[in-house]
Amino acid sequence: MNTWYREERRYNRRIKNMTEDKLHKVRHSMAHVMAEAVLEKFPETKIAIGPAIEDGFYYDFELPRPLTEEDLEDISERMRRIIKEGQEFQRKAVSRKEAEEFFRQQKQDYKLELLEAIGPEEEVSMYTQGNFTDLCRGPHVESTKELNPQAFQLLSIAGAYWRGDEKNQMLTRIYGTAWNNPKELRQYLQRLEDIKKRDHRRLGKELDLFSTHEEAGPGLIYWHPKGGRIRLAIEDYWRAEHLKNGYELLYSPHVGKSWLWETSGHLGFYNENMYSPMKVDENDYYIKPMNCPFHIMIYKNGLRSYRELPLRWAELGTVYRYERSGVLHGLLRVRGFTQDDAHIFCTPDQIEDEILEVLRFSLHMWKAFGFSDIKAYLATRPGEGKSVGDDASWQQATESLRKAIEAEGLDYEVDEGGGAFYGPKIDLKIKDALGREWQMTTVQFDFNLPERFDMTFVDRDGKEKRPYMVHRALLGSIERFFGVLVEHYGGAFPVWLAPVQARIIPVAEAFNDYARELKAQLLAAGLRAEVDVSEARMNAKIREAQQEKIPYMLIVGEKERESRSVSLRRRSGNQQEVMSIEEFISFTRQKIENKEEL
RNA sequence: GCCAAAAUAGCUCAGUGGUAGAGCAACGCUCUCGUAAAGCGUAGGUCGUCGGUUCAAAUCCGACUUUUGGCUCCA
Numbered sequence: 001m002n003t004w005y006r007e008e009r010r011y012n013r014r015i016k017n018m019t020e021d022k023l024h025k026v027r028h029s030m031a032h033v034m035a036e037a038v039l040e041k042f043p044e045t046k047i048a049i050g051p052a053i054e055d056g057f058y059y060d061f062e063l064p065r066p067l068t069e070e071d072l073e074d075i076s077e078r079m080r081r082i083i084k085e086g087q088e089f090q091r092k093a094v095s096r097k098e099a100e101e102f103f104r105q106q107k108q109d110y111k112l113e114l115l116e117a118i119g120p121e122e123e124v125s126m127y128t129q130g131n132f133t134d135l136c137r138g139p140h141v142e143s144t145k146e147l148n149p150q151a152f153q154l155l156s157i158a159g160a161y162w163r164g165d166e167k168n169q170m171l172t173r174i175y176g177t178a179w180n181n182p183k184e185l186r187q188y189l190q191r192l193e194d195i196k197k198r199d200h201r202r203l204g205k206e207l208d209l210f211s212t213h214e215e216a217g218p219g220l221i222y223w224h225p226k227g228g229r230i231r232l233a234i235e236d237y238w239r240a241e242h243l244k245n246g247y248e249l250l251y252s253p254h255v256g257k258s259w260l261w262e263t264s265g266h267l268g269f270y271n272e273n274m275y276s277p278m279k280v281d282e283n284d285y286y287i288k289p290m291n292c293p294f295h296i297m298i299y300k301n302g303l304r305s306y307r308e309l310p311l312r313w314a315e316l317g318t319v320y321r322y323e324r325s326g327v328l329h330g331l332l333r334v335r336g337f338t339q340d341d342a343h344i345f346c347t348p349d350q351i352e353d354e355i356l357e358v359l360r361f362s363l364h365m366w367k368a369f370g371f372s373d374i375k376a377y378l379a380t381r382p383g384e385g386k387s388v389g390d391d392a393s394w395q396q397a398t399e400s401l402r403k404a405i406e407a408e409g410l411d412y413e414v415d416e417g418g419g420a421f422y423g424p425k426i427d428l429k430i431k432d433a434l435g436r437e438w439q440m441t442t443v444q445f446d447f448n449l450p451e452r453f454d455m456t457f458v459d460r461d462g463k464e465k466r467p468y469m470v471h472r473a474l475l476g477s478i479e480r481f482f483g484v485l486v487e488h489y490g491g492a493f494p495v496w497l498a499p500v501q502a503r504i505i506p507v508a509e510a511f512n513d514y515a516r517e518l519k520a521q522l523l524a525a526g527l528r529a530e531v532d533v534s535e536a537r538m539n540a541k542i543r544e545a546q547q548e549k550i551p552y553m554l555i556v557g558e559k560e561r562e563s564r565s566v567s568l569r570r571r572s573g574n575q576q577e578v579m580s581i582e583e584f585i586s587f588t589r590q591k592i593e594n595k596e597e598l
Numbered sequence: 599g600c601c602a603a604a605a606u607a608g609c610u611c612a613g614u615g616g617u618a619g620a621g622c623a624a625c626g627c628u629c630u631c632g633u634a635a636a637g638c639g640u641a642g643g644u645c646g647u648c649g650g651u652u653c654a655a656a657u658c659c660g661a662c663u664u665u666u667g668g669c670u671c672c673a
Contacts, residue, residue, distance in 0.1 A: 066601080068602095155667090158601070158667060158668030159602065160669045161600080164669070164670070171601085171669095172601075173669080201665095205609075214663065215663090319673090321673090323671080323672080326599065326668090327669095327672080332673090340673095440673075475673090479673085510630075536635085537629090537635085538632065538633070539631085542634055546634055547634080555632065557632055558632090567632080569633055
């Protein structure tokens, strides 16, 4: 997958369209109250910005000293007091000059800077409550009486660059959450707890799926046997589906000579994500951060005719990218990962069908993995001079992306100018079981690489022409996808993915032999089965299997041995069924085939 | 990389300057058991690493490593 040259636009966490919302006003007002409390505690504080965000608010400050947990407690106390005082929020439209004088006199440099950024046609307004006045567009609640002193909580302290630019001063950001009433706050905090329980890093440890090792390097994932089984199930399905959908599978090297990366341009624009070269026979070799140049080499291995296009070439390609130490995060942000990458090379008149096909295929895969809530983002050509390729191609490419989205009836937003310099793209965001959005799939045009590598095909008219090239990753990276999958299912994988599908539990040692025999039979049938012949009692074994979230427990004793059957207990509870071994095998096979949960 | 916090047994955690602890897991013994934890016992840690302060450091200080929450970036 090519792409991901750095995007210029910044991700904005603030949510739109919430200005009308009461809670939004509450949160925004809460930010002001917090700023008032902070200024009261540290009068020399310089205040920066303090918006409402999803679930809460924050405010950035330049403080005389770092904050501690106790400071947060103290600030919370002051906030509660301020709220109880019932201070009124008063809006005042002011002239630019008035505002400037005011903030100059208050020595609020950041506010002066913000003031400059306000367009000349916009009205400048200030909000005051108590002793605190802020440059602010509003809206706010009428009075702090509308805020509930028991329905907010300051959550964390973080560093944040002024205006999000690391060249600027680092400020102290205080995050808080605020709700209409204490009950809502409790529910929110409970939700945070639930999210913690599903955290893939926690479950990865509890279920023995993967690890990382300080001594061996951060951001590098070690897949344990159980994680490996799940990965295998994912990849097997992935390969089978790709073959069914007209893809060929490639394998490419992990390193390439500098020529490759110079030609692709990565050494120029992707350099900061690439690792230093290694010397081989006096040549510089780079470990790959992307697979695309390799696929292009295969394309260029021979003359290509229009008759063999489209080519759909996929690879589970493992790439390594340098990521700054502070951004690494479990499986979601790592330094080595496997992309489920593919490149499509086609003629311009094939492009529309190809895009539609990719999108369909993508949605099909997401459904199989239990995700159905999907939103598309269409990113179009960046502004003047910031992209390569001619207008007509951009237009055609963008339109074929749009048509595909509309044909599939997907909800989508257009990100005007948000495309990469080499082409427009569609990103898909999926919603997980907890309603969180994750960006996984990306489908990107590339007008750059075919040019750089001088890729051609011989058309009907005997002339050499430039093929269209599309990069796409459906799951994104296997690591990240796996992390999201673990959280989506909370570790309770559907049968087809579960590392252990059935655990056989003899009621007593006397039945261990039958249990072992049963296991052999299940393995022979292609099922993932284990037998628990430990010293523990049956109840303890059940409890353990339950905690490991194994879909099926097969309890076997005298009755089952006599009748060559199993007593099936599902992890969902204790409804039990007795069935013959053959029945259980076909029962499970069907669940796997249909990708049912249990 | 930057700001802040953290790192104690395989896991979860207690231990605030004076001889390293608990529960679970592991191992051993007893029990031979029908749908979420039987009982008893044993072993396990140079308290992330290196340096400093101190008569004495898990504890105080510094550097480094890793992790966490953010900033930035992104699959």
